[in-house]
Amino acid sequence: MPIYEFVCKDCRHIFESLCFTSRDIESVRCKRCGSKNVSKLVSTFSSRVGSSSSFGGGFSSGSSCGGLGGFS
Numbered sequence: 001m002p003i004y005e006f007v008c009k010d011c012r013h014i015f016e017s018l019c020f021t022s023r024d025i026e027s028v029r030c031k032r033c034g035s036k037n038v039s040k041l042v043s044t045f046s047s048r049v050g051s052s053s054s055f056g057g058g059f060s061s062g063s064s065c066g067g068l069g070g071f072s
Ligand SMILES: [Zn+2]
Pocket: 008, 009, 010, 011, 012, 013, 030, 031, 032, 033, 034, 035
């Protein structure tokens, strides 16, 4: 299940949302205040991140997978 975690930058609410496409991710809104000013967190359901337990500090922008190839 492609469940992603998001944090609302307005009210700091953290919630989960089902996103099947990147368009779904872009259209996610805060479930508490309805703001579109949300950012995606690293999924807690990823099974292959065992070696890096301190993620969350280094990602300033972009995603960990797919943003490195120069897709612009
Ligand atoms: Zn909010």
